[in-house]
Amino acid sequence: MNGTPEKRWIVVGVDGSDSSRYALEWSANQAAQRGRGLTVLTAVGPPDAAGAFREIVPRGGEQETSDRLRDAQALVDYAREWIQRLFPELDVRTRMPTARAADALLEEAELPDTAAVVVGSRGLGGLASAFVGSVGVELAAHAPVPVVVLPKKHETAHRTKGRVVAGVDGSESSRRAVAFAFAQARWTESELVAVCAWQPMAAFVSAMGPVPPEAFDDDAVEASARRTAEAELDEMRADYPGVSVDLRTVRAHPVVALLDEATPADLIVVGSRGRGGFGGLLLGSVSQSVLHGAHGPVAVVR
Structure with missing residues (x-):
C-alpha cells in the first residue's frame, strides 16, 4: 500500500453563472476522459462573508440562510443530473459547505484524492464580479493542485478538441x-x-x-x-x-x-x-x- 487514493477527483465550483456552467461541462469532460470522478461544489457563504462590507450588507437572518441553503441544494442537484445525462458512467458527488467560495475550494483542494480544481472566471454577484477571477486568482496562488479557470464564453465544450x-x-x-x-x-x-x-x-x-x-x-x-x-x-x-x-x-x-x-x-x-x-x-x-x-x-x- 502506498497511500495513493483509489480514485482521484476533479473539483468544480458552481454558482449558477454562465462561467461556472462552462467550467462544469469542461470538468466533466476531463473527468470522463481521464477516469476521474467529479466533485460539484457550491459554497453557501456565512452571514459575515461580505468581509469589510458586512456592516452595510443587509442580513436576512434565519430565513435568508434557509433560502440560500435551499437554492444551493437545487443548484448542485441540477448540476449533477445534467452532467450525468451527458456522461452516464461518470461518478459525480456534491458538496455544499458553509464557507467563502475560495476557502471551501481550497479546503477541497487539500484533500489527498483531489487532482485539480476548476472554476469560472466570473461568477454572480454585482460588485464582486468586477474583480475578474478573484476566486480563481486566490486559488491559483494557494492551491496545492493545478487550478483551471474558464472564461464566461469558450469553445472547449463537450467533444471539441483543442491543443x-x-x-x-x-x-x-x-x-x-x-x-x-x-x-x-x-x-x-x-x-x-x-x-x-x-x-x-x-x-x-x-x-x-x-x-x-x-x-x-x-x-x-x-x-x-x-x-x-x-x-x-x-x-x-x-x-x-x-x-x-x-x-x-x-x-x-x-x-x-x-x-x-x-x-x-x-x-x-x-x-x-x-x-x-x-x-x-x-x-x-x-x-x-x-x-x-x-x-x-x-x-x-x-
Missing part, C-alpha cells in the same frame, strides 16, 4: 506546469505547443554598465532561450513518447506570446511564478495577466 499550450521558461514552476501539460496532452490526445518567449537583452542591460556583445545579439538570445526550453522538454519527452510537441520560440513578452498562440479551444498552462517573481505577490505577473486576458481555459500550476 495544450504551455509556457516554458526554465523555472521550477514552469517545470511543474510542463509536466502537467504533457499529462494533459497525453490523456486528451492533443498536440502540445510549448511557447518560450524571449526579448532583446539590450533593453534590460544598457543601464548596468559595460555588457558583453552577445547581449545585443538577438540570434544568440533566441538560441539560449531555445536551449533552455529544449532541456526542459527533454526531461518529459521520455515519459510521454506519444505526445507530439511543437516548440516555438517567440520574440515577445510571455503574456503576448501565449495569448497570441492560443485559440479559445486550447488549454493554456502556466506556472504560478516564472523567473524573477516577487514573493509578496499572490501570483506572478505572467500567470495573472494570462488569466485576465485568455479567451479559453487556463491552468495555473504551482
Whole structure:
C-alpha cells in the first residue's frame, strides 16, 4: 500500500453563472476522459462573508440562510443530473459547505484524492464580479493542485478538441506546469505547443554598465532561450513518447506570446511564478495577466 487514493477527483465550483456552467461541462469532460470522478461544489457563504462590507450588507437572518441553503441544494442537484445525462458512467458527488467560495475550494483542494480544481472566471454577484477571477486568482496562488479557470464564453465544450499550450521558461514552476501539460496532452490526445518567449537583452542591460556583445545579439538570445526550453522538454519527452510537441520560440513578452498562440479551444498552462517573481505577490505577473486576458481555459500550476 502506498497511500495513493483509489480514485482521484476533479473539483468544480458552481454558482449558477454562465462561467461556472462552462467550467462544469469542461470538468466533466476531463473527468470522463481521464477516469476521474467529479466533485460539484457550491459554497453557501456565512452571514459575515461580505468581509469589510458586512456592516452595510443587509442580513436576512434565519430565513435568508434557509433560502440560500435551499437554492444551493437545487443548484448542485441540477448540476449533477445534467452532467450525468451527458456522461452516464461518470461518478459525480456534491458538496455544499458553509464557507467563502475560495476557502471551501481550497479546503477541497487539500484533500489527498483531489487532482485539480476548476472554476469560472466570473461568477454572480454585482460588485464582486468586477474583480475578474478573484476566486480563481486566490486559488491559483494557494492551491496545492493545478487550478483551471474558464472564461464566461469558450469553445472547449463537450467533444471539441483543442491543443495544450504551455509556457516554458526554465523555472521550477514552469517545470511543474510542463509536466502537467504533457499529462494533459497525453490523456486528451492533443498536440502540445510549448511557447518560450524571449526579448532583446539590450533593453534590460544598457543601464548596468559595460555588457558583453552577445547581449545585443538577438540570434544568440533566441538560441539560449531555445536551449533552455529544449532541456526542459527533454526531461518529459521520455515519459510521454506519444505526445507530439511543437516548440516555438517567440520574440515577445510571455503574456503576448501565449495569448497570441492560443485559440479559445486550447488549454493554456502556466506556472504560478516564472523567473524573477516577487514573493509578496499572490501570483506572478505572467500567470495573472494570462488569466485576465485568455479567451479559453487556463491552468495555473504551482
